[in-house]
Each structure stands twice: as structure tokens, then as C-alpha cells.
Amino acid sequence: MTSFFHVLNANRLLTELPTVERDGFMAVCENVELSFGEVLFQPTETITHAYFPIDSFISLIVVLDSDNRLEVAMAGREGMLGSSLVLGIEETPLLALVQGAGSALRITAENFQQLLLCSPVLHQRLKRYIYVVMKQLATSAACNHFHRIEGRLARWLLMTQDRAGSDQLNLTHEFLAMMLGVRRAGITLAAIALQARGLIRYQRGTITVLDRLGLIEASCECYNEDCALYAKMLPVL
Amino acid sequence: MTSFFHVLNANRLLTELPTVERDGFMAVCENVELSFGEVLFQPTETITHAYFPIDSFISLIVVLDSDNRLEVAMAGREGMLGSSLVLGIEETPLLALVQGAGSALRITAENFQQLLLCSPVLHQRLKRYIYVVMKQLATSAACNHFHRIEGRLARWLLMTQDRAGSDQLNLTHEFLAMMLGVRRAGITLAAIALQARGLIRYQRGTITVLDRLGLIEASCECYNEDCALYAKMLPVL
DNA sequence: AGCGCTATGTACGCTAGCGTGCCGACGCTT
DNA sequence: AAGCGTCGGCACGCTAGCGTACATAGCGCT
Missing domain, CATH: 2.60.120.10 (Jelly Rolls)
Structure with missing residues (x-):
């Protein structure tokens, strides 16, 4: 090859x-x-x-x-x-x-x-x-429309981690706020909650995923469904 | 438009x-x-x-x-x-x-x-x-995500009116609530507001559009943009 | 070491909308 | 004409998230 x-x-x-x-x-x-x-x-x-x-x-x-x-x-x-x-x-x-x-x-x-x-x-x-x-x-x-910021944030981090292929993501709260269409302060609160549960760690523009499974648990079901749909429609041959 | x-x-x-x-x-x-x-x-x-x-x-x-x-x-x-x-x-x-x-x-x-x-x-x-x-x-x-119920309701009524081809729509607040993903009481309030402005009239499962232009005014911009997009991509030949 | 920029923490009052429950009114059926 | 089911009005306390503002803290630069 x-x-x-x-x-x-x-x-x-x-x-x-x-x-x-x-x-x-x-x-x-x-x-x-x-x-x-x-x-x-x-x-x-x-x-x-x-x-x-x-x-x-x-x-x-x-x-x-x-x-x-x-x-x-x-x-x-x-x-x-x-x-x-x-x-x-x-x-x-x-x-x-x-x-x-x-x-x-x-x-x-x-x-x-x-x-x-x-x-x-x-x-x-x-x-x-x-x-x-x-x-x-x-x-x-x-x-x-229906899901809370915390679950949506968890989902977003998982999707990003999948694509970045790394546990460490360079992201500010400000940027995440724009992505999710919410306040920066709203992200801070959600991030604090995820960090308190030991799922992520972050500091000044870097977020590290510590517990991927826990993060999946914390995310809304949409993450799993997205993955399942892709796997079904475009399986690895 | x-x-x-x-x-x-x-x-x-x-x-x-x-x-x-x-x-x-x-x-x-x-x-x-x-x-x-x-x-x-x-x-x-x-x-x-x-x-x-x-x-x-x-x-x-x-x-x-x-x-x-x-x-x-x-x-x-x-x-x-x-x-x-x-x-x-x-x-x-x-x-x-x-x-x-x-x-x-x-x-x-x-x-x-x-x-x-x-x-x-x-x-x-x-x-x-x-x-x-x-x-x-x-x-x-x-x-x-961003728009208020009242504007979304107005938009929805317009879209429905276009497709029904009639000013009179058979709709309950309950049904509208399901469509917009909100409470029935939330629809009632928005409908009261639109009626107070003379844009619609309604009564037990029937909503009549009285002032289409006013309703467009009251709706979020998304209505006009939807129409414009369709007109651009699929013009009448 | 100190400066200054940017990222994050936090606090304030405020609003939209939620969940719920109740009541009255309409209109269809009998 | 009475009864009943559905529809709409409304009210209660509650929550998530808003807009804003300000304070602190990390980090690069000189």
C-alpha cells in the first residue's frame, strides 16, 4: 500500500x-x-x-x-x-x-x-x-430546541473529539457559545458542571476530555443517534 | 411579497x-x-x-x-x-x-x-x-432556537395558508402547540396577541387570516426567506 | 517584573416559556 | 333542553437562559 x-x-x-x-x-x-x-x-x-x-x-x-x-x-x-x-x-x-x-x-x-x-x-x-x-x-x-445547554455541550465536545482525533481540543467558551447559539456565561456554567463530574478538564482555551463514556452519558441522545445513523448508512466496507 | x-x-x-x-x-x-x-x-x-x-x-x-x-x-x-x-x-x-x-x-x-x-x-x-x-x-x-413563539406562529400560519389555499384554517391551539414544540397555553397567548392586532380571528378550531400583509410583518424573517429561496431555486417557468 | 490582552468566574435583575390545573364556553349529540 | 366532550382563557409558581457588567487570572510580550 x-x-x-x-x-x-x-x-x-x-x-x-x-x-x-x-x-x-x-x-x-x-x-x-x-x-x-x-x-x-x-x-x-x-x-x-x-x-x-x-x-x-x-x-x-x-x-x-x-x-x-x-x-x-x-x-x-x-x-x-x-x-x-x-x-x-x-x-x-x-x-x-x-x-x-x-x-x-x-x-x-x-x-x-x-x-x-x-x-x-x-x-x-x-x-x-x-x-x-x-x-x-x-x-x-x-x-x-428541546435539550439543555449541558447536554448539547457534551454532545458537541464528543463530535469534535471524534473529528479532531485527540482528547485535547482548542476551544474557548466564547467560541462554544457561538456554536451553540447561547451566552458565553451559559457555556461557563455548563463546563463547570461537566468538569465537576470529572468528565472534562479545561483551562484557557484548551478542553481535555477525561471520561469519554461519562461524557456520552451526560450528552443528549442525539449524539448516539447521529453515530448510529452514519454507521447504518455509510458503514465501513 | x-x-x-x-x-x-x-x-x-x-x-x-x-x-x-x-x-x-x-x-x-x-x-x-x-x-x-x-x-x-x-x-x-x-x-x-x-x-x-x-x-x-x-x-x-x-x-x-x-x-x-x-x-x-x-x-x-x-x-x-x-x-x-x-x-x-x-x-x-x-x-x-x-x-x-x-x-x-x-x-x-x-x-x-x-x-x-x-x-x-x-x-x-x-x-x-x-x-x-x-x-x-x-x-x-x-x-x-432564536425566534419567539408569536413570530413563529405567524410564520406557520402563513405557510399553512399558502398550502391550504384558503384564509380559513382548521386548527386547534393544541395542534399548533405540537407543531411548534411549545405549550398549548403558549399558543393561546400568541394567538391572543395576533388577534388583538387584527391579523387573525379564531374560534373553536378555526383560524381565519384577516390581514395577510400584517401577518407577514408580525412573522419572523424566515417566512420571506423561505419564499425567496423557493422562488430563486424553483422559479415558475 | 510589569503590562496588557484575553479567557474565565460570577452576580444582578429580567424574560420567555414551562408544567399544571381549573374554569367557562361552545357546540354536538341525544 | 340537557349533557358532555372539547376548546380556549387564565393563573400559579418555577426554571433556563438572557443581557450585562465587572472582577480575577493566566499568559505572552517587552
Whole structure:
């Protein structure tokens, strides 16, 4: 197995493709480094590229107005950005903000859409991915409405940990407040509660997950359901 | 802003198709009557049919658990049910509840997926529809989180009015409470406020829209944005 | 060592909405 | 005309979370 293949292998949507499809993809993609805070897409902007994160991850955020924004989805190595290209639409409804620096494979919108025409396996897999995202969006709507900050915070930390592949996350309360659409002080209280239960430890912009199972326990059910849905629709082959 | 429904008496996704595609569709679809309260899909159930409402409309509801449910989308003659079939997935994530009785065109999952293979115009239009739904799901998440009951109620009444094609809606506060994921008493207060402003009138299970423009004024911006998005992505040809 | 920026802790009063329960009014049935 | 089930009005205390403000504490920089 070549190291190049290993890199490709790192995005879960691209694993185990037929050789011809993989080669086709590799021929037209490029490796890019994404840095924290980078904005890949602005809402309603035309998409020029699709991204397949390898060890980076990106938050997808609804911007209602300048005061009200809310993260509704996240894409790491299990997903992609620019999925609306799969539907033949060259615009994105959401703000895409790089939340974990790292690398990603990038492909131009045009090449990507060409490629899909002769990559039925990939195409089908990406349609399944869109279905997963739709269900997650719907669940998010209910979760944000009904669940308490503490449970939502726990869920968010778990999702981030999965994508960062590390116990240690660089996050401020301020940033978390923006993601969850709540006050910074609200995050502080929830974080104190989680820390008091020994589930996390944090200091000045770094949060460490100490007890992953306990955190799952503390999170709302939505975390487990998200995982189960992904596993069902996009199993590791 | 005017609503985008009043002109047509057929399903808007099916209008202005090339003759070949329309004939193909008509050959395999059937007309069905949907009655209030009927459940067309249960979450995670296998979909057997796609529906294209004509003068009926259907609520799509996330069921978190027995206490917590929330409407996240609505499909009337501007949309369809079973859009995941367009993605090649034969299951639905949401509860589909008939909210306005009436007729719809129905087509079996198998026929539908066959048909799409030789109906490029329809296929493309339905992919655009999925994009619209995705954006609406994302916006809903933020709207339900940030906006007050009164504004959300106004928005919901407008959306329902558009799809019912009538000023008079048969709705109880109880039902509205379930849709918006709030208390019945919360709806009563919001409804009193809207009535006091002369925007609606209601009485024992019937709500009449008196001042549509005023109601738009009272609703959150999400209503206008939904309309604008649909108009942009799926214009009348 | 001291400065200053930023992250976090905390406290204040306030509001929206919750859960609940009760009552009256409407209107359908008999 | 009476009875009854459903619908809507309302009131109670309660909670989560808001907006705001200010204080402390860690950390990099000079």
C-alpha cells in the first residue's frame, strides 16, 4: 500500500472505491492545508471547490443575522463540504468555518461534477451522505430546541473529539457559545458542571476530555443517534 | 411579497415538464385522497411511494421521543414527499402527517426511481427541491432556537395558508402547540396577541387570516426567506 | 517584573416559556 | 333542553437562559 493511497484513505467517503474511480479522483484533486478560522464558503456564495477533509474539520453555520448564528452540522474526515454540488447546485446555504486546522483534498466544482458522471460508486455514496446530513439537520433543529445547554455541550465536545482525533481540543467558551447559539456565561456554567463530574478538564482555551463514556452519558441522545445513523448508512466496507 | 402558490392547480414540481416526461409520469401515477391526521410515513420506515400533493399538505415532524416532537418542514403542492428516493434511499427520517386533507399524485418507489432515469428535467428539478429543503431545515433549526413563539406562529400560519389555499384554517391551539414544540397555553397567548392586532380571528378550531400583509410583518424573517429561496431555486417557468 | 490582552468566574435583575390545573364556553349529540 | 366532550382563557409558581457588567487570572510580550 502506497503512502499516497493512505492519504486518500483518510477520508471515509473515499475509502474502498473501485480502482478506476479512485484514480480518476486522484488525478484531479489536490491536497490543501486549512487553517483555523478560515472561511471556506459564505452563505449563498458560488462554490468553486468541494473539500474532503483528512484531518481537518469544518463547522457549518446558519447565519440568521449578525447576532444570531448557530452551528447545524460539522464535516470532518467522515464527510465532505460542498455536497450541494452532488445535487448539481453550485451554491451553499451555510457558512463553512474551519474549526480544526489540517489537510483536506480539494477538487474544483467542474472537475467534481464531471467525475461523478463516471464514478457511480462514489456518486451513490455521496447521495447517502446527503441523506445523513438531512436527517442530522432535522434532528439538530429539535435538539437545539428541546435539550439543555449541558447536554448539547457534551454532545458537541464528543463530535469534535471524534473529528479532531485527540482528547485535547482548542476551544474557548466564547467560541462554544457561538456554536451553540447561547451566552458565553451559559457555556461557563455548563463546563463547570461537566468538569465537576470529572468528565472534562479545561483551562484557557484548551478542553481535555477525561471520561469519554461519562461524557456520552451526560450528552443528549442525539449524539448516539447521529453515530448510529452514519454507521447504518455509510458503514465501513 | 406574494405567495407562490395561488396560480396553479397542479403540483408545482410537475408543471412545465417536457411532454415525454409528463406522459411518463402520468402513466404510472395514481390519484389518491389523503385525509386529515393520516400518517404517510413513520420515521425509519421503508418508503413504498412518493407523493406529489395537489391540494393536500403534509407536515414533516422530527420525533425525538414521545414528549418531544417538532415540525421541521411542510410539503404542499410546491413540494413532494419521499424526496430521499431521489437520492436512491428508500427510507424516510421523518414522520409525515397529513395536515390538510385533499388529493395527491402517488407513485410507487420502484416506478419513481425508474422514471427518474429517463426524466432528466424532473430529476434535476427534484434535486433542486432537495437543496431547498436542506436549506429550510437548517434555517428552521436556527428559527426555532432564536425566534419567539408569536413570530413563529405567524410564520406557520402563513405557510399553512399558502398550502391550504384558503384564509380559513382548521386548527386547534393544541395542534399548533405540537407543531411548534411549545405549550398549548403558549399558543393561546400568541394567538391572543395576533388577534388583538387584527391579523387573525379564531374560534373553536378555526383560524381565519384577516390581514395577510400584517401577518407577514408580525412573522419572523424566515417566512420571506423561505419564499425567496423557493422562488430563486424553483422559479415558475 | 510589569503590562496588557484575553479567557474565565460570577452576580444582578429580567424574560420567555414551562408544567399544571381549573374554569367557562361552545357546540354536538341525544 | 340537557349533557358532555372539547376548546380556549387564565393563573400559579418555577426554571433556563438572557443581557450585562465587572472582577480575577493566566499568559505572552517587552
